[in-house]
Amino acid sequence: MKLSVAIALVLLVAQYASSLAAAAAGGPRVIIVGAGMSGISAGKRLSDAGISDFVILEATDRIGGRIHKTNFAGVDVEMGANWVEGVTGKEMNPIWTIVNDELKLRTFNSDYDHLANNTYKQNGGLYEEAFVQKIIDRADEVEESGGKLSASLHASGSEDIMPWGPSAAVDMVIDYCKYDYEFAEPPRVTSLQNTKPLPTFNNFGDEVHFVADQRGYESVVYHVAGKYLRTDKSSGAIVDPRLKLNKVVRDITYLPRGVTVKTEDGQIYRADYVMLSVSLGVLQTDLIRFKPQLPAWKIVSIYQFDMSVYTKIFLKFPKRFWPEGPGTEFFLYASGRRGYYPVWQQFEKQYPGSNVLLVTVTDEESRRIEQQSDNQTRAEAVEVLRKMFPGKQVPDATDILVPRWWSNRFFKGTFSNWPIGVNRYEYDQIRAPVGRVYFTGEHTSEHYNGYVHGAYLAGIDSADILIKCAQKKICKYIVQGKYK
Structure with missing residues (x-):
C-alpha cells in the first residue's frame, strides 16, 4: 500500500x-x-x-x-508584521480590504526603486548609481531566469534548487534585499518552486504598503x-x-x-x-x-x-544625519558579511520628526543579536552608520528596540519558510x-x-x-x- x-x-x-x-x-x-x-x-x-x-x-x-505594536520613543511601531504585501493586482488582498476600506489605517506605499542611489560601501560613501544599477539589472535577469526554470521543474520538488548567491559585498546586499529581506532566509535554503513566481505578488499585485497607524496593525x-x-x-x-x-x-x-x-x-x-x-x-x-x-x-x-527569524531593530537619535527627501526612504549597507545590518529605512513620511531609523536583520544575525545585550547591538549599529556617513557627526542612539521573537517560547521565530x-x-x-x-x-x-x-x-x-x-x-x- x-x-x-x-x-x-x-x-x-x-x-x-x-x-x-x-x-x-x-x-x-x-x-x-x-x-x-x-x-x-x-x-x-x-x-x-x-x-x-x-x-x-x-x-x-x-x-x-506576531502582529504587535509597542510604543518606542513616543511613537507606536510594529514589532512584527508591518506591511500589507500584494496590492493593486488582479485579485483583492483580503487584508488590504480591511486595512484600506474598512479601518482606513494610515499606510504608505514602499518604493524600492531608488536603491541604486542609496547603496553604501562597507567603509563609507556611496557606490556610483550606474554601477549598482547594473548589478540590480543583472539580479533581475537571474530572477527572471529562475522563474522560467521553476516552471520546468517536476512538481515533486525533487529538482528544486536555489543558487547560493554572490560573495562580493554590493552583489551580496542586492541579493539579500531580493531574497533574505523577503523570506528571512538565504537563497541556498529557500525553495525556488515555491517562490518563483511568488503567489502573493503574482495574484495580489506588486505594491507593498507600510502600516504606520497609531491604532496599530x-x-x-x-x-x-x-x-x-x-x-x-x-x-x-x-x-x-x-x-x-x-x-x-x-x-x-x-x-x-x-x-x-x-x-x-x-x-x-x-x-x-x-x-x-x-x-x-x-x-x-x-x-x-x-x-x-x-x-x-x-x-x-x-x-x-523552516521557522525563520526576521528582526526589525528601531534606533532613536537626538538628531537626523541621514539623507531625506524623495527616493531616500530605503538605503543599503554593503558589508562583506552577508546580512550584517544591511537594509535601513528612515521615517520622514511615516513618523515625521521622530528621528527614528529601522534596520532589518534576519536568520543567523537575528539569532546572534537576540543573544547579546541591547547595548552591544546599539554599538554595532551606530558603528555601521558612522562608516556609512564618515563626513557626518553621527551621535550615539538614545534608545533602541530589539524584538526577540526567536527567544520567545510562545513564537520561536517570525514566520515559516x-x-x-x-x-x-x-x-x-x-x-x-x-x-x-x-x-x-x-x-x-x-x-x-x-x-x-x-x-x-x-x-x-x-x-x-x-x-x-x-x-x-x-x-x-x-x-x-x-x-x-
Missing part, C-alpha cells in the same frame, strides 16, 4: 469516529489554541457556520500573535474578532468570556470520544475538537505535548519546514488533521505562507475542514502522493 493511501485511510477512520462521537454528544464544542490572526479568523468562520460553543486559549496577555485582528466576540462599546476591548488570556497550553489529549486540553495553571478544558493555531516554531518545540504522540508522518512534515524540496505533498501533511486535532496558521497556507493574508486565509481554510467533518460528516482528508 502506498504511503499516501495509507495516510488517507488512517485519517478517514479517525475522522469518522470523531464525527460520530461529536454527533452523539449533541453538537461540536471547539477549543482554539492561539489568538493570532489564524486563530481569530478560524473562530469567525466557525461562528459564521453556527459553531459558537468554543473557547479561545491564548498564552499571552493579548490577541494578535493589530487593529486588523481586533476588527475580525469584533465581528463575533463581544466587545465593550466604549473602549473596544474584547470582554467575551470565550476568550481566555494568559492560558499556556501544555498538554493535548485526543481520543475518539473527544479532546482534553490542560494549561500551565492546571486548568483542564474538554471539547469535541481542538484547532491548533500556534506557530510552526512552537510545534517544533516541546511546549505542547500530545497524547498519544502525533504520528510519524505529521512530525516529519512539521520539521520539514518553504525550504528546498518541499512541495504540495508536505503542505497537505502539515495542514492535515490528526483525529480531532486540527491545524492552522500561516505555515498551513497553500500559497501565502509567511504573510498576514496567509494567516487569515489559513484560518478560514482550516475551519472549513473542521466544519465539513462536524456538520456534514465529510471527514476524509486526502494527501496526494509526492509524485502526483
